Amino acid sequence: MPAGLSYAAMRMASAIATLLVVSMILFAAVELLPGDPAQQILGINATPERLDVLREQLNLNDPIPVRYASWLWGMLQGDLGESVRTQHPVDELIGRPARNTAILAVTAFAAIVVVALTLAALSGVRDGTRTSSLISAASLSAVSVPEFIIAGILISVVGLELGWLPAVSLVPRDGTPFSRPEILVLPVISLSIVGGAYGARLIRAAVADAARMPHVQAARLAGLNESRVLIRHLLPSAIPTTVQVLAFMVPFLVGGAVVVERIFAFPGLGSQLVDRVALRDAPVIEAIGLIQAAAVIIGFQVADAVGFFASPERRTAG
């Protein structure tokens, strides 16, 4: 399909361009953090000579564009650099946390999809019923509570008072979060209550809009089965908005993971990021930031692509 192919190529190019711009902003922002990395590493009692030597080793005397170029060049070759604090290669430092966060985020995303779609379908297809009003009231209250409050309540009630689930999500040294799945439950709930309720509200609106379209009413008056009306006539019109809403969950999860991981002491990228910002460990911060940005960009690209292929009008244009 030529329209599809040229579309894919265009999207790919724009994704790469976006990532490049993000990398520049990210690099500049980290460089602009106050304080001198050499001073941070050696402490306040370091002699000027030792500081100079270290600055030279870290290439801190080069102008920012030059350092950006060499950093980017390294990135392109898969070399994430090494920590300025511990001299460990960055990929070793962030490998396990990245995997842990990915597991947490994907689980939470799946939960959000299930919660949001179920609630949206229950309340959006037939407007004005009791279920529908109940769901919209409940989801509004859930949206208004930040995830760290929910996390705090879950820890104190479910974790400490009742003792049903671990209040702290420690991952075994040689295992993955899946080797102790119970540690995932509370973080995933904290993330998916807010995300699911938020998604449900937006998707509900999309489904309700689709339900009011004349072709949906016509399909009902044509005597088609309700399931056929839903699957063939109503829901396809709601797909593009729905995937856009779900794509917005990716930045939500990226940000939410930082907070929730911190609260549950979950060893993921978010925790790692907070630690490394405190240490001014630029290469690690930059690598994590880039991974997060890539995840968000990929999410939106996938949503755009699904929206494109779900709409015959756009797919067949040209």
Next chain:
Amino acid sequence: MIEVRDLDIRGRLDAHILGGVSVDLEPGQTLAAVGGSGSGKTTLGLALLGFIRPGMRMVGGEVRFQGQDMFGLSEAELRRLRRESIAYLPQNPASTLTPTMRVEDLVEERRLAKSEPTQELLELVNLPSDHSFRRRFPHQLSIGQQQRVAMARAIANQPSLLILDEPTSSIDPTTQRLMLSLVERLRDEQAAATLLISHDLASVARMADEVIVLRSGEVVERGAARHVLDSPDHAYSKALVAASPDIAVDEPAAVPDATEPAPVLEVRRLSVRFNLGRGRGRRTIRAAQDVAFNLASGETLALIGRSGSGKSTIARALVGLHPPDAGELRLDGSPIPARLRSRDQTQRAAIQLVPQNPEESFNPRRSVGDGILRSIRHTRGLGGSTATDRLAQLLDQVQLDPALARRRPHELSGGEQQRAAIARALAAEPKILVCDEITTALDTIVQRQIIDLLKRIQNETSISLLFITHDLALAHEFAHRVGVLDEGKLVEIASMAEFVRDPQAAESRELLDSAVSLSRTLAARQLEEDEYRAVAAS
């Protein structure tokens, strides 16, 4: 087959939508429900499907279809009836097509075991039935093709009851004829009954056996179609028949004396193009090509053509909303800029647009009076009590009750909205009023009132009117001259009398042939019936 007894349906605040309507419909019979907007026609049609629109409720009466009480059936039984026995085409048939489904799926899902194959159904509505056409999506079809697919879909179940809601209002003449022959076929082959909902009396005269005249939810007259349409008894039926434009009866308006030395507006070689899509799929549509005409002071020029012929584009170009690619506009002999932004205050005020949908053109959160006042302030620079005095004067001119002007647009009827929109345009004291399909959404009686209003204003102010419409019969009654648009080209321009007597372009003859005439249709039917009787007698 259909028995409706004392059907009582109420809307908000217990307002009567249908107040005790009884109707019988026999197999093979075509019953027309006619009446203005708000008469309850559509509600009656939907009630035959066992459906009542949200916000309304049924308080009494019953609807029986083949002996079964439609409102006593379970969801599943009702669904089965709609699926197996009824075809319903709402006002805008193309809107029933789901944009994400292919032609073949749309038709296929309504077929039953006894139905013709999808391919034959498509051929029945004069559509191609090859594989590539069947795989198309609705947006890849022309509007006429979409309407035909909607028809094929509606009748795919070989219905015994057809409900057609204003079938002719959005359909071009060829598709109208096709629909008529489909209805006849279903009637002859399987004795299908038809409920035809319409305010187009000519199409009613052509199709219906019986007519009921509805007014505010009550049947004011019923009887044989020919009798009701030819010599109605009730005052309201008389008004309906009188308001119906008839190209064979009414005399066209005489062209005013061309004593004016120069025309108010000169349009020279106007061309407008649209670019659709981007990149390789880019297409250019020439919405107007080398269009040229003059408009004299106090003259009405009707621009007629089918949908997509470029009528609205020309209107938008004249008022400066859509800059043309080429051409020149001259106002009182001197050229004016193409873009609204570049025109000065007087040039802007001189050409005013009355839009197709007045409700959308008013701010929904403010009263329509406010909207008119805004126009007075901006175009004439009036303020304070001078402006309110002018508002009162304008409302009087368009005969809109000042109390109504304090309401918001959605609280007014279509005719009242249109009066407000005309007042707003007149606020600028324009030389030219561009009316873009302003009567299309109105029923016949209100249409007539708006036309009378425009005529009166023209007599008082010698304003020039550019009246854009697809309804030749209506334009015929009050336009001095007529221009025919076909695919962006002005193929003919002539005085109305000359045009009707001797149309030149093929498109003109086509439009003239299909123009509404109640008297002609009635005569033709009479002739048909006489012949039939003569054949039967011999």
